Amino acid sequence: MSRQSLTEAQIIEFLDKCLEVEFSFVKNEIPAVDIVKQSRPHQDFILNLTQRVAATNIELAYQFAVHSKQALEEMDLLMVEAWAMSATDQYDKQGLYPAMSAIKNLDQFIHTAHVKACGAVFEEEASILLPFIQGLAGRKLKLAEAEQAYTDTETIFIPAITALFETKKENFLHYKVTVAYLWAQIQFGSFRVDLEILSNDPDKLNKFSVLENIRLEACLERELPGLYRDMQILKTLFHPEHEQDTENLLSIESIQALLHENAEAAHSLDIIENIKVDQWPEVYCYQGTIQIDQVATIFERRIEKEKAYFRVALSELANEQSNKQDDNPIEETDENSAFKLANKDEHTKQSGNIDLELDGELITPPEHVRELMTSIIVDFGEIPPEYLFAAGPGEYDLKKYQEEEINPNDVWKGTYHEEGAEIYNEWNFKRQYYHKNWCVLRELEIKPVYDDFVADTLNKHKGLLKSLRHTFEVLRGEDKLLKRQPYGDDIDIDALVDALADTKSGMEMSERVFTKMHKEDRNVAVIFMVDMSGSTRGWINEAERESLILLAEVLEILGDRYAIYGFSGMTRKRCELYKIKTFDENYDDEIKARISNIQPQDYTRMGVFIRHITKMFRDVEASTKLLITLSDGKPDDYDTYRGEYGVEDTRQALYEAHREGIHPFCITIDEKARDYLPHMYGAANYAVIDDIAKLPQKVSDIYRRITS
Amino acid sequence: MTMQSKALKPEEYFIKDEPFYQSIGEEIEVFEAAYRQGLPILLKGPTGCGKTRFMEHMAWRLKRPLITVSCHDDLTSSDLVGRFLISGGETVWVDGPLARAVRNGAICYLDEVVEARKDTTVVIHPLADDRRVLPMEKVGELLEATPEFCLTISYNPGYQSVMKDLKQSTRQRFVALEFDYPDAQLEAEIIIKETGIEDKTAQQLVKFAHMTRDLKGSGLDEGASTRLLVHAAKLIVDGIKPVTACKTAITQAITDDSDMLIAINELSSSLF
Ligand SMILES: Nc1ncnc2c1ncn2[C@@H]1O[C@H](COP(=O)(O)OP(=O)(O)OP(=O)(O)O)[C@@H](O)[C@H]1O
Ligand SMILES: [Mg+2]
Numbered sequence: 016m017s018r019q020s021l022t023e024a025q026i027i028e029f030l031d032k033c034l035e036v037e038f039s040f041v042k043n044e045i046p047a048v049d050i051v052k053q054s055r056p057h058q059d060f061i062l063n064l065t066q067r068v069a070a071t072n073i074e075l076a077y078q079f080a081v082h083s084k085q086a087l088e089e090m091d092l093l094m095v096e097a098w099a100m101s102a103t104d105q106y107d108k109q110g111l112y113p114a115m116s117a118i119k120n121l122d123q124f125i126h127t128a129h130v131k132a133c134g135a136v137f138e139e140e141a142s143i144l145l146p147f148i149q150g151l152a153g154r155k156l157k158l159a160e161a162e163q164a165y166t167d168t169e170t171i172f173i174p175a176i177t178a179l180f181e182t183k184k185e186n187f188l189h190y191k192v193t194v195a196y197l198w199a200q201i202q203f204g205s206f207r208v209d210l211e212i213l214s215n216d217p218d219k220l221n222k223f224s225v226l227e228n229i230r231l232e233a234c235l236e237r238e239l240p241g242l243y244r245d246m247q248i249l250k251t252l253f254h255p256e257h258e259q260d261t262e263n264l265l266s267i268e269s270i271q272a273l274l275h276e277n278a279e280a281a282h283s284l285d286i287i288e289n290i291k292v293d294q295w296p297e298v299y300c301y302q303g304t305i306q307i308d309q310v311a312t313i314f315e316r317r318i319e320k321e322k323a324y325f326r327v328a329l330s331e332l333a334n335e336q337s338n339k340q341d342d343n344p345i346e347e348t349d350e351n352s353a354f355k356l357a358n359k360d361e362h363t364k365q366s367g368n369i370d371l372e373l374d375g376e377l378i379t380p381p382e383h384v385r386e387l388m389t390s391i392i393v394d395f396g397e398i399p400p401e402y403l404f405a406a407g408p409g410e411y412d413l414k415k416y417q418e419e420e421i422n423p424n425d426v427w428k429g430t431y432h433e434e435g436a437e438i439y440n441e442w443n444f445k446r447q448y449y450h451k452n453w454c455v456l457r458e459l460e461i462k463p464v465y466d467d468f469v470a471d472t473l474n475k476h477k478g479l480l481k482s483l484r485h486t487f488e489v490l491r492g493e494d495k496l497l498k499r500q501p502y503g504d505d506i507d508i509d510a511l512v513d514a515l516a517d518t519k520s521g522m523e524m525s526e527r528v529f530t531k532m533h534k535e536d537r538n539v540a541v542i543f544m545v546d547m548s549g550s551t552r553g554w555i556n557e558a559e560r561e562s563l564i565l566l567a568e569v570l571e572i573l574g575d576r577y578a579i580y581g582f583s584g585m586t587r588k589r590c591e592l593y594k595i596k597t598f599d600e601n602y603d604d605e606i607k608a609r610i611s612n613i614q615p616q617d618y619t620r621m622g623v624f625i626r627h628i629t630k631m632f633r634d635v636e637a638s639t640k641l642l643i644t645l646s647d648g649k650p651d652d653y654d655t656y657r658g659e660y661g662v663e664d665t666r667q668a669l670y671e672a673h674r675e676g677i678h679p680f681c682i683t684i685d686e687k688a689r690d691y692l693p694h695m696y697g698a699a700n701y702a703v704i705d706d707i708a709k710l711p712q713k714v715s716d717i718y719r720r721i722t723s
Numbered sequence: 724m725t726m727q728s729k730a731l732k733p734e735e736y737f738i739k740d741e742p743f744y745q746s747i748g749e750e751i752e753v754f755e756a757a758y759r760q761g762l763p764i765l766l767k768g769p770t771g772c773g774k775t776r777f778m779e780h781m782a783w784r785l786k787r788p789l790i791t792v793s794c795h796d797d798l799t800s801s802d803l804v805g806r807f808l809i810s811g812g813e814t815v816w817v818d819g820p821l822a823r824a825v826r827n828g829a830i831c832y833l834d835e836v837v838e839a840r841k842d843t844t845v846v847i848h849p850l851a852d853d854r855r856v857l858p859m860e861k862v863g864e865l866l867e868a869t870p871e872f873c874l875t876i877s878y879n880p881g882y883q884s885v886m887k888d889l890k891q892s893t894r895q896r897f898v899a900l901e902f903d904y905p906d907a908q909l910e911a912e913i914i915i916k917e918t919g920i921e922d923k924t925a926q927q928l929v930k931f932a933h934m935t936r937d938l939k940g941s942g943l944d945e946g947a948s949t950r951l952l953v954h955a956a957k958l959i960v961d962g963i964k965p966v967t968a969c970k971t972a973i974t975q976a977i978t979d980d981s982d983m984l985i986a987i988n989e990l991s992s993s994l995f
Contacts, residue, residue, distance in 0.1 A: 241994055
């Protein structure tokens with residue numbers, strides 16, 4: 016028997032409570048009229064979702080409840096849920112207004128839902144497409160989002176979403192073939208012509224694209240037959256009607272020349288005017304567009320830069336050469352040294368494997384010069400003769416071409432961008448899913464401050480340090496002499512005497528008569544994560560720093576590998592991890608001076624740092640990996656990272672860490688920590704210190720306890 | 724064909740048939756010269772680029788037995804030099820592989836020497852300088868190497884952590900030969916000789932390897948080695964589709980990252 020439906024009064028009561036009616040003044044009678052007419056399971060479903068949305072925003076939840084009737088009529092339950100969640104997503108990303116319109120504009124949602132359900136989305140596929148094109152290109156081509164697909168020869172741009180085809184699989188194929196085709200334009204020299212001619216003539220540009228497609232397809236068929244097949248799949252799926260038009264073109268002799276291995280883009284350009292057909296085929300869906308201006312700008316900048324770099328490199332080679340030949344280097348000659356290209360056959364030319372010749376001497380260019388040559392050949396099809404003169408002294412100022420160094424501290428000034436930062440997901444327990452690419456983390460330096468802090472600390476805790484040293488020395492992995500071993504480095508006299516006595520009395524002689532040295536390796540790697548939030552200001556911060564100094568002293572005795580990081584930040588877009596000591600650094604004066612300068616910053620978001628450290632640990636080989644957090648309270652950030660949300664994200668991040676074999680442990684001075692830490696870390700993996708003054712001693716004690 | 728294998732002592736084992744080794748530069752000449760001059764040799768290079776094969780080839784060329792020791796982090800100096808054992812109520816000394824190689828004038832190849840514990844690498848020091856002796860402290864002997872004896876170690880500088888770097892005092896005793904993947908043409912020839920695969924497919928395999936090697940540092944720790952290409956080629960020769968062979972023999976061997984796996988599979992399916 017199914018449960019009874021809720022009455023209107025019950026529904027209003029529920030909504031009043033979850034939409035906090037005494038503050039929000041929403042009129043719950045309005046949605047209740049509709050909800051009461053639903054079946055009980057649907058009623059529960061809607062009320063439950065309303066409550067989940069209310070966790071994000073009350074007003075939004077109210078609108079959801081109001082529109083729920085229409086939604087249930089037009090979508091299935093899964094879709095309704097997705098619709099609600101996309102509104103809360105909008106809210107997180109762009110605020111209340113766009114979120115409200117997402118709720119109100121149901122039809123739009125149904126349409127985009129279709130696009131999203133079977134479309135390919137840049138954000139999701141970029142991590143596949145990027146290595147794919149970099150593998151094809153053999154260099155660091157970039158990938159980015161834009162309205163249309165095109166390339167400027169350094170970056171390949173594709174739209175945020177592509178949904179031309181029915182299924183996700185086909186749409187991914189469309190993405191893949193598009194990026195590969197754009198790469199082919201660069202690789203096989205579509206831009207090695209004077210594009211200016213086409214710039215004010217869209218019709219001619221279109222025809223050029225069509226002819227280039229024929230040429231590039233032939234190139235791809237030779238070089239990447241698998242990809243060529245994929246192109247044909249897309250063509251028959253999406254442009255079956257163009258096939259005849261293309262066939263017609265291919266019957267023309269001057270066009271057949273495009274299929275030849277040595278055909279160049281210039282040929283496409285040359286023949287455009289002479290071709291007379293009734294119907295030119297359309298540009299195919301994977302071709303993107305040709306953005307002449309973009310190509311020209313990047314092209315010029317690169318050409319100039321590479322020419323400068325190449326000619327300066329040649330002058331270095333020339334200097335080396337003359338130094339090698341005679342012991343006293345000759346003065347600079349007025350004339351620039353002229354190089355020649357050696358072994359210039361087609362095969363080596365393609366691969367950029369060309370040797371240089373200077374005054375009849377063969378020179379094999381070093382790796383960076385070779386890379387330059389490859390790139391120049393991609394642009395010109397050869398090394399232009401004027402490049403082969405070594406640069407004169409002071410002819411170029413290479414600084415001009417260096418990309419401006421990015422200072423992580425400046426990134427947040429002006430418009431915000433995420434270059435050089437690492438992006439992590441975050442767990443939303445209410446919605447039970449990850450916000451993708453949610454937090455932006457950056458590693459920053461701490462300026463060392465050379466003051467008396469370290470000396471004072473060591474002095475203050477002199478007695479403690481002495482006893483700590485003693486206890487830790489005992490722990491240190493020491494050579495142990497194992498006795499009565501079946502084999503070993505030396506003879507165990509006691510065992511041998513016993514054994515001989517045994518044989519005398521007619522027993523079988525034991526073979527365990529050796530001693531063996533055995534070194535116990537403490538293969539431990541530990542990262543300390545220190546809370547640098549604003550709330551640590553004052554003596555907590557001081558106690559943390561003192562603890563770190565003492566810890567470092569004892570860890571040096573133990574020989575365990577350790578790293579120390581501080582963490583703080585403000586909102587998900589500014590999570591900052593301060594490098595205090597990395598695994599590779601030695602504990603020296605500079606590290607001490609950094610510890611001395613650990614200063615309270617802003618808030619404590621935690622999950623993102625745990626995820627980052629989990630990732631760092633992947634490169635560390637150790638049989639025990641420990642992550643120890645020193646903290647003064649619950650995770651807490653400026654935005655929504657409060658209360659349960661923060662606790663649950665942290666818990667999830669710890670769980671991820673644990674799955675990768677990391678043991679997390681938390682040391683805190685928050686008296687209330689017993690309420691939430693067991694939930695986050697598990698009952699045995701935390702310690703609450705009541706007396707801050709004892710922190711330095713306790714931290715070392717705890718470390719000893721958990722690693723022995 | 725008999726299915727029984729013979730038990731041979733390594734020092735009695737001479738390689739009779741020429742192992743195929745495609746030389747890349749002057750490594751054979753340099754090795755021979757170093758051998759004649761009694762200098763120890765260090766082979767540097769990434770995994771699967773032919774170091775072991777080169778040693779087999781040189782052992783055949785120089786007509787000496789080859790004793791290989793794969794080093795690991797538990798390897799002690801006794802494992803190399805020797806130890807006491809009990810047999811029939813008496814303690815007897817048993818030579819380790821290094822001592823056996825010295826006594827028999829063999830070529831001793833210590834593979835991945837940095838993996839061994841630091842104190843272990845030190846025992847090879849007196850052997851690796853002009854003294855050419857192996858001190859056997861436990862038995863109070865000093866074993867002098869004959870001119871035929873040769874010490875070779877290998878080392879992959881690529882992914883060792885700073886903690887595991889080869890000590891200067893060790894590395895400065897050796898003549899260093901650097902190995903790398905051969906250039907495209909040679910690498911294809913190696914694959915063909917090893918597996919009998921057809922030329923075109925070999926070329927494509929090499930091209931695929933280059934794609935993965937270019938991704939080193941942007942998501943991959945190492946690109947596909949020659950060894951992996953040989954594996955894939957063997958599968959293909961046995962009738963497996965090239966795309967499947969690449970996926971199983973190469974891609975899965977170089978990464979576990981799910982996006983990277985897809986990306987690299989897309990590369991191989993573009994090629995074939
Ligand atoms: N120059 C070469 N000549 C012939 N075969 C080669 C050559 N280079 C690589 N190979 C092939 O690659 C395979 C792997 O080479 P090998 O085992 O010698 O690698 P390695 O350098 O010793 O690797 P590792 O460092 O992992 O031990 C060989 O079995 C052989 O098939
Ligand atoms: Mg080997």
